[in-house]
């Protein structure tokens with residue numbers, strides 16, 4: 001399983017690939033060292049699903065572990081509405097929908113379809129506003145782009161210099177632990 005990429009890290013890789021390296025270095029340590037406010041809100045949004053409180057319908061699947069041999073991905077879905085064949089990812093707040101978040105939803109979709117589930121539609125559900133945001137099913141061209149992204153992720157070398165964006169660093173949960181910046185994390 002070590003070679004499988006965790007779906008939850010795809011958005012972080014786009015935000016800054018070096019953060020994935022730091023995540024792997026510090027994942028065994030005390031998570032209060034780096035967990036900042038947005039991540040905590042995100043985790044609370046997911047806790048309802050992880051504890052299977054978000055829906056009582058028997059046809060719905062929640063927090064289902066998923067895997068793709070083809071893409072080398074593993075993770076968990078939030079909610080699959082069996083009646084509608086709809087895959088939903090809950091977010092606390094969605095001011096913007098980033099490409100990395102869409103990649104995470106695509107990754108869940110690709111895992112589910114490889115596992116034999118029928119998925120007809122995708123959406124983000126914003127818990128703070130109670131709004132559903134539909135996302136198109138990936139096209140053939142989208143899947144080629146996604147495959148290239150996974151290849152880049154898998155072959156990332158943390159030794160290769162990166163372009164450091166101070167604004168990103170200030171909003172990065174690893175800011176205080178990162179050797180690439182002197183910025184202060186805005187959440188501290």
Ligand code: SF4
Pocket residue numbers: 015016017018019022164165168169170172173174175178179180181
């Ligand atoms: S602090 Fe900056 S350079 Fe370091 S991982 Fe975060 S975003 Fe990347």
